Amino acid sequence: MNGNRFGRLFQVTTYGESHGDAMGVVVSGCPAGLELSEDDIQRDLDRRKPGQSMITTSRGEPDEVRIHSGLQDGYTTGTPLGMVIQNKDAQSGKYEPFITAPRPSHGDFTYSAKFGTRNWGGGGRSSARETVNWVAAGAVAKKILSENGIELKAHVNQIGDIEAPDVSFEEIVEHSEENAVRCGDPEVAEEMREVIDEYQTAGDSIGGAIEFEARGVPRGLGAPRFDSISARLGQAMMSVPAATAFEFGLGRDARRYTGSERNEDWEFDDDGDPVPVGNDHGGIQGGITTGQPIRGEVTLHAPTSIPKSQTTVDWETGEEKEIQVVGRHDPVLPPRGVPVVESMLALTLVDYMLLAGRINPDRMDDQPGQYDTDYHPRSPENVDS
Numbered sequence: 264m265n266g267n268r269f270g271r272l273f274q275v276t277t278y279g280e281s282h283g284d285a286m287g288v289v290v291s292g293c294p295a296g297l298e299l300s301e302d303d304i305q306r307d308l309d310r311r312k313p314g315q316s317m318i319t320t321s322r323g324e325p326d327e328v329r330i331h332s333g334l335q336d337g338y339t340t341g342t343p344l345g346m347v348i349q350n351k352d353a354q355s356g357k358y359e360p361f362i363t364a365p366r367p368s369h370g371d372f373t374y375s376a377k378f379g380t381r382n383w384g385g386g387g388r389s390s391a392r393e394t395v396n397w398v399a400a401g402a403v404a405k406k407i408l409s410e411n412g413i414e415l416k417a418h419v420n421q422i423g424d425i426e427a428p429d430v431s432f433e434e435i436v437e438h439s440e441e442n443a444v445r446c447g448d449p450e451v452a453e454e455m456r457e458v459i460d461e462y463q464t465a466g467d468s469i470g471g472a473i474e475f476e477a478r479g480v481p482r483g484l485g486a487p488r489f490d491s492i493s494a495r496l497g498q499a500m501m502s503v504p505a506a507t508a509f510e511f512g513l514g515r516d517a518r519r520y521t522g523s524e525r526n527e528d529w530e531f532d533d534d535g536d537p538v539p540v541g542n543d544h545g546g547i548q549g550g551i552t553t554g555q556p557i558r559g560e561v562t563l564h565a566p567t568s569i570p571k572s573q574t575t576v577d578w579e580t581g582e583e584k585e586i587q588v589v590g591r592h593d594p595v596l597p598p599r600g601v602p603v604v605e606s607m608l609a610l611t612l613v614d615y616m617l618l619a620g621r622i623n624p625d626r627m628d629d630q631p632g633q634y635d636t637d638y639h640p641r642s643p644e645n646v647d648s
């Protein structure tokens with residue numbers, strides 16, 4: 264089974280299954296000399312872990328990370344970072360009724376059809392629990408980006424029919440972690456919470472969306488066509504479990520704009536550099552970054568594991584039967600999906616920064632934790648990704 268690696272220079276390889284012994288990730292390509300600790304990674308894992316509120320699964324996983332390689336005296340060595348998160352509260356027995364009777368809209372049948380077998384406990388490899396690895400790797404990427412002046416944040420901008428108004432980056436940073444929904448607008452967050460509670464009480468679930476933004480991204484990252492920033496971001500975001508749509512800039516609203524309305528004029532900024540007027544392109548033109556904030560959105564469908572009675576078939580007995588998915592499941596995905604989306608954004612951007620020579624991939628400055636900006640093989644004015 265392939266498809267377990269992401270990235271080109273900053274490569275992330277993951278392993279583990281929902282109810283297996285542990286989850287794990289190996290990060291290759293992390294520059295040496297980055298000050299890093301388990302606490303740096305744990306902060307984001309705590310934002311993703313189950314059981315953090317009444318609108319998340321009650322599965323009791325502490326999601327404590329252990330770094331087993333790639334560090335020396337608190338700094339990265341440039342060798343692969345190996346990280347492990349133990350599964351502490353696996354309960355595979357609840358999934359025995361679905362060994363030969365696939366749960367509706369899960370990967371149960373398709374995995375079995377492709378491989379002839381599958382780990383049926385909690386969905387095995389197809390479970391969203393696997394994203395714990397992405398968040399661990401993403402925390403490393405976010406720290407590298409932060410030391411290079413790039414900050415990013417995401418928040419829940421829609422649950423069902425409840426949509427948040429435009430929220431500034433600063434408001435997202437200030438408010439999104441103050442409520443269980445992780446919405447940057449506190450008042451709308453309360454409305455979203457009410458909707459989630461209604462569906463949860465009815466034994467059902469509901470979908471939503473996550474909006475993300477990255478600031479400080481230099482111009483000139485990316486390449487045309489298949490290596491464009493938008494293409495790679497699309498791959499990253501559509502890898503998120505339950506993702507059904509990815510947008511950047513105007514997104515699907517662009518279909519209602521004329522060329523003259525969408526096109527952005529150019530002007531000179533205070534430093535005499537050409538800049539677009541506005542940011543309807545979401546920081547990307549021609550597949551390459553403009554230097555403006557990268558903005559986009561990911562839509563996540565409603566969780567497919569719900570207590571309501573559903574119909575499936577048993578391929579051993581050849582009979583249809585009614586089933587009820589018993590277990591510990593989220594009634595909505597975006598609140599815990601926020602750190603996952605941030606991680607995939609960070610992993611994509613740090614890869615492009617390395618490809619462009621904006622981060623030295625082999626060594627750091629003599630001052631620990633600081634990048635050697637004089638060593639860049641290509642100047643920022645002539646980036647070639």
